Amino acid sequence: MPAATAQIHSPADEPVDHRLIEERAASVGHLFRDRVTATPNSDAFMYAKVRESGDEWVTVTWAEVQKTVYAIGAGLVALGVGPEDRVAVASSTRYEWALADLAVMVAGGVTTTIYPTTIDDDVAFILGDSQSKVVFAEDAEQVAKLRRIASTIPGVTKVVTFDPEAATGEDDWVISLDALEALGRTGLERNPALIDERIDALTPDRLATIIYTSGTTGRPKGVRLLHKSWTYEVAATDSTGILRDDDLQYLWLPLAHVFGKLLLTLPLQIGFPTAIDGRIDKIVDNLAVVKPTFMGAAPRIFEKAYNRVQMMMESDGGVKLKLFRWAEGVGREVSELRAEGKDPSGLLATKYSLADKLVLSKVRDRFGGRVRLFISGSAALNQDVGRWFDSMGMLVGEGYGLTESSAATTVNRPSAYRYGTVGWPLPGTELRIAEDGEVLLRGDGVMDGYHNNPEATAEVLDADGWFHTGDIGELDDRGFLRITDRKKDLFKTSNGKYVAPSIIESQFKGLCPYVSQFVVHGADRNFVSALVTLDPDAMTGWAEANGMAGRPYSEVVTSDAARDMVQGYVDQLNAGLNRWETIKKFTILDQDLTVDGGELTPSLKLKRKVVTERYKDDLDAHYAGS
Template identity: 85%
Template sequence: MVAGAATTTIYPTTIADDVAFILTDSQTKVVFAEDAEQVAKLRGIHDQLPGVSKVVTFDAEAADGGDDWVISLDALEELGRTGLQRDPGLIDARIDAITPDRLATIIYTSGTTGRPKGVRLLHSTWTYQAATITAIGILDEDDLQYLWLPLAHVFGKVLLTSPLQIGFATAIDGRIDKIVDNLAVVKPTFMGAAPRIFEKAYGRITMMVAEEGGIKAKLFGWAEGVGREVSDLRAEGKDPSGLLARKYALADKLVMSKIRDRFGGRIRFFISGSAALNQDVARWFDAMGMQIAEGYGLTESSAAAFVNRTAAYRYGTVGWPVPGTEARIADDGEVLLRGDGIMDGYHNNPDATAESIDADGWFHTGDIGQLDDRGFLTITDRKKDLFKTSGGKYVAPSAIESTFKGLCPYVSQFLVHGADRNFVSALVTLDPDAIQGWADANGLGGRSYSEIVTSPQARELVQGYVDQLNAGLNRWETIKKFTILDADLTVESGELTPSLKLKRKVVTERHKDALDAHYAEA
């Protein structure tokens, strides 16, 4: 970007066909490829990439392909030295030529509903995001960030941009299975994450406590109750006093501080984005002394458009608009945004741009929401995900899915289905780590994951949580039937995006037979 080039990013898990589309659509000239696996993917589609003049790989051995199309990082540095010898003022000239209205980044959407679209973000977009995060005042130069989010994702990108403005350090490791271990080593003061990370941590800790039982479980339950009382006070801008303050100090010493130690012991707050966060999960973390500041944004809004502040927040909402962003709710409930963070448009796709940004500059997000009396935004669901049953009743699947994840500590994924059907059903997957511990304690130790989750005992377990869910739903929203899948949904299988969002269309099509079976008798 400093060299004056625009960048685009591709996930390592992206299939070759989509790689070819993105590189061609973005008119990419140079590709940086991590290793031999990615180089092989590119060589396999070489004839579809006439515009790509060079591939630079970080693995020197992968560059040994008998041609100069793939070169090593060392070779690139040598080209740079040669260029500077020829033109010593080259770097300054490139920097001086960069203006706020120059294209900086094209980020391709995750493609949960079809072929990804390239979102054009200018240099001014990133400086705006960095400035507005600074203005919110929740981070300073003494913070230490732990970053696991994919760097091809807009949330990860903005969390790399902000340190340049504010001055704090960042530790990076993209391996999701190493997050908890790394937190104890890095000891960060904050971390951004998708809700699945918080759901998994919450489920694991509460389940371990329940399995221990006895005095420890009672002590944990008491401390959690005290923490929630204090959390509710803080949400109103008040501090505990008197007996509650003394109880909180004791609960913090005996329980909460030990929970925080699992996350490194220095967490001031988390930031949650990418999907809806369950309120119960958020309240639990806040009760433990680790507030989750839930926010909202899209690739098209360069990440943050709304965010709860650490000193001003409401559970279940995504907070207030960030400075410089306007928001309003359309007549049909759609959230509209306008401001310096909004994209320049979709690359090579003027029709899609015209559909998304109206003549007055309002970006139509595709999300349904409402603003309360204090300006806090609540997102109800994706406009495209809302469905009607055959009885004409609207159902918001994301809200139901999020609620279930807060109830059941063993769940991994929960997909609600029922468009044009006479009742609502669901697909369920169980978390491999959590369910193994349950299996050991319930006579299923030594069984495979598939055997455990398809057992009558597992079905009875899930049915109990579905009954709890249904007790809080309208009659037409209740889950009448469900199927527990014999394998979890993963990024590698193409059923989750790299930021752990459910690819609803993919999952629905892949498990069509299971869903149709729910309605066969009806």
């Protein structure tokens, strides 16, 4: 491994309450119990019950959550779950996921996460490698998957399903969550102190979670995260004042992903309530109902929202468009001032008040009207998209982290942010830049290692405890970290020039409102090319405006008119690139890349190797005869 420079950053000018980190809870179980003790009657969760007449939102307090969690935890104990025994959760994001995870924590077990889209073979591997004894399964589909692989997972003694109807079967291998809760209540009647005793036995160095990374090749690796990693992450975040106890979080991210798991744990530390619903198609509708102040998301969500508003205004045209562009400009001026820690005054303050009343507040209303902060993570956010949200009065604090660092490593704060960077490290995290530009990390947020994989652990964790992230980055004059690309994604053309694909891809997404994915390619080739997919929703409106209303998606996106449209945006992109980076050829695919298709991770991150292998013929055609 390359030697690291001596550059370690911890911002001296940031006000931090270090006591929160020094006096943090011993475990996630302690954290939960402390939260219930501190604010038993405060709202903890909101979740939607689906009705024919429309969703009904239910609110539960921390005391009510504790009653259910303790019963489920006692049920796990009755099933034989002991200290550090693994319990898997195979489900989309929903309230029951949170209950199951908390129950595992207070029972002293270890949560193993499984995406509901994970294929049978990988589920069998994860359950076997983690030695999971119990599996929480969301519904009949997940139960059926487990039954198909039952012979390969003899260690799984019980499946608990969130859907009572999925528990009916020919045996008692599958039971309902209600049945497990009832079993636990019986156990608590015999020993009311059962769960508190389990929590008391937890220590910071006990294993809390195994999250299997969705690798693009080979078997997924199980990242081992200790209780101290989670308690550090939430205490360090709390110490910065980024989030407050009067916030209301909207949580839709996959809870099997480390970012989602962190957002589920933060309320235990800070105390704000969380509205939880994993239905991506309901995000916009739910924001208007829930009216959150805070939400974490992947860049694709912000890109789609930005593009949708831009297209709506372009469609309106005329005076409306001119007013919108004027308000955008005023908002941009104010956002630039705020980034410097200043407020508008004089004529600018007057213009901003008018712009906010006429335009900016209307845009915020589309997101519920109360958002004060978004956090973007899991992939690079286009700066222009981030600046636009800020100009509308909704700051997007871009952050950076990995599964191996318990999600949050660096993040832009409302009080200190620079677009194009991923912010400052959390207090207590050390950060270095190696001689070859790789970002190195050290601190309590870093994993214990890869489960049952000492060879892979040794490749990334050195003898001094530094985690080698595989990301290339740099620190600016104030210590803000800028990630330039994944070390493994950087490629060199046959002309010897290095290209950072993710930067180019992010730039294009900020230019073209119709794009869904833009995949840059060119390793060992004599020029750079790209695969393009277009957003189905955006292209519906485009098709209507271009005389192709009602035609199939594949026909619309592969039309000459669509190609000419994309070419125009590629020309704009190329104008700002170095000559060797410019996109010489591109192919528009006749279908979008999807999670179900295996081309995106559940957190909407591109699986680059999968895509380039799947569309190898299209890419090779770019270079035929060259």
